[in-house]
Amino acid sequence: MDQILVADRFNGPIGSGNGGYFSGIAATCLEGPVEVSLRAPVPLDTQLNVEPDGDGVRITSGDTLVATADRSGPVDLEIPPPVDPDTARLASEGYIAPAEGMFSQCFVCGRGRHDSLGVFAGSVPGRDLAASPWTPPDWTADESGLVREEFIWAVLDCPTYFAIYTDEMVTSFLVRQKVEIRRRPRAGELTVVIAWPLGSEGRKRFAGASLLSAEGDVLAVGDALLVETGGRSGIHLSFRSPAPHRS
Secondary structure, eight states: OOEEOOOGGGBSSTTSBOHHHHHHHHHTTSSSSEEEEEOSOOOSSOOEEEEEETTEEEEEETTEEEEEEEEOOOOOOOOOOOOOHHHHHHHHTTOOOOSSSTTTTOTTTOTTOTTSOOOOOEEOTTSSOEEEEEOOOGGGBOTTSBBOHHHHHHHHHHHHHHHHOSSSOEEEEEEEEEEEESOOOBTTOOEEEEEEEEEEETTEEEEEEEEEETTSOEEEEEEEEEEEEEEEOOOOGGGOOOOOOOO
């Protein structure tokens, strides 16, 4: 792959690409487990150049380094016990993101658009994790009917934010992601996405995420590094209202 283009429909923050989706595309440039580091906001509808760099690749837009992708080992995380779809649905009713603001148009978790993937991760009562059900639409699948890898990366990205920030919206962005896919689900297959915090260091926030079958089998697992940029929205738990569910 010599070039990557992220269509404008696949944005995360308003005006730039969804970090997980982009990382999933970048990962296909290499074989085996891959770790992607984001160095700049991902331009939309722009041809990005992919250049070999040792055992990995550099992805650039003109003179700007957008990301690097490097071969990595498997994701080494202890995955929490599964969440069933009904519990995940209840958790998603506590999704704290508003229908306006920086992430309101995210194609994965945006409440301000009708065509999002509907991954609205909310806290699971009594557990230190967030969860959401997800049924992949047909357009996420390849010709075999299996969900494309970049969409799996995408749905493992957004819930990590809501596992870390459970009662307010903080300006924080994905800067590194690694994903191990064990089985790609089929379009129309009910799944559950869970995410959980893994600690912090200064402005850095670490989290894990997993895509599960309805029966609790692990389909994919990933870890993520987010970095706070300093701003807090002031939106607290009192803002919560039920999130819409996709049929």
